[in-house]
Amino acid sequence: MASTTEQELVVVPSPPRPTSGPVVPNAVLGTLIFVMAEIMMFGGFISAFVVAGASVDAWPPLDQPRLPAQETAINTLALLVSGVVTWYAGRRFAESPARAVRPLGLGIALGLFFVVFQGVEWVDLLGDGLTMTTSTHAAFFYLIVGAHALHAVGGLAVLLALFVWLRRGELTAEVFWAGRIYWSFVVLLWPLLYWQVYLT
Amino acid sequence: MRRGTGVGLGLAAAVLVWPGAADACSVCFDATEQNREAFIGTTVFLTALPLLLLGSGFLWLRARHAETAPPPRRW
Numbered sequence: 001m002a003s004t005t006e007q008e009l010v011v012v013p014s015p016p017r018p019t020s021g022p023v024v025p026n027a028v029l030g031t032l033i034f035v036m037a038e039i040m041m042f043g044g045f046i047s048a049f050v051v052a053g054a055s056v057d058a059w060p061p062l063d064q065p066r067l068p069a070q071e072t073a074i075n076t077l078a079l080l081v082s083g084v085v086t087w088y089a090g091r092r093f094a095e096s097p098a099r100a101v102r103p104l105g106l107g108i109a110l111g112l113f114f115v116v117f118q119g120v121e122w123v124d125l126l127g128d129g130l131t132m133t134t135s136t137h138a139a140f141f142y143l144i145v146g147a148h149a150l151h152a153v154g155g156l157a158v159l160l161a162l163f164v165w166l167r168r169g170e171l172t173a174e175v176f177w178a179g180r181i182y183w184s185f186v187v188l189l190w191p192l193l194y195w196q197v198y199l200t
Numbered sequence: 201m202r203r204g205t206g207v208g209l210g211l212a213a214a215v216l217v218w219p220g221a222a223d224a225c226s227v228c229f230d231a232t233e234q235n236r237e238a239f240i241g242t243t244v245f246l247t248a249l250p251l252l253l254l255g256s257g258f259l260w261l262r263a264r265h266a267e268t269a270p271p272p273r274r275w
Contacts, residue, residue: 023265036253043249047242054238 025174028181035185038151042189045147046196049140053200060137065128067141068121069198075117076194079152082110083187086159090180093166093173100176101166107183108159115152118145141197148186148193155186 024032053059060067086107093100122142132142162179165171 021268023261023268032257036250036257039253040250043246047246050242051235051238054235055232 025177027174027178031178031181035182038185039189042144042147042193045140045144046192049144049196052136052140056136059200061135064135064137065125065130067198068124071117072121072194072198075114075121076190078110078117079114079187079190082107082114083184085110086180086183086187090176093171093176097166097169097171101163104159104163104166108156108163111152111156111159111183115149115156118149118152144193144197148190151186151189155183158182 085103089100089103089107092103130138130141132139158179162171162176165175
């Protein structure tokens, strides 16, 4: 018989604490921060354009070639459809990656149409004598539309890379999401620029 | 004239002159009303835009966190 009381200490392991992944994938967060900075840059461009236009009587100047607003409306529609089908490709990707090939390819083709159409438009305007040094309005036109065209070319390069990775079976949902965010920025920014630069 | 009185008169003169200097600000004064409105409008736009971007980003992240966070531990 034991003279002392022995207490056995029973250690019950606690259940494992549930863990979760990152709230937002790194690729998506990085793209969002980049897009926010780009939005501010274009916000500055548009603000300067509006102030410059408000300080003169005729805007655009009367002796300048008119910007092709109607033709560019078709181009705008092509870019908007490109954004829609590219976003749709993401939904198809969630069902099965193979189903995203066709809509993504269509989105790239429409984006390419937009960029080529813009290039043709620029050649025509340069032929009509509208250059960076023609007037303040012309300089703003080439600055704003040119900056967007550079972003569109960059976005097309991203979409092409996504397409290649998709065909190889190497594309992840996170990277596809990030790429679509960037292309959506390029697409959604354009109607605002079109309204400010071509229609006002 | 006492030194304090001189300083006070100097400050009063400066206060009277300053509003005239403030008129040089393009937002406060311009030859055309259209240009003044453009300055004010773009100032409001560029002030609100980053706040809107950061605010909407924060709200979106918070909503995502609420969706993906594990449920609270119960004892």
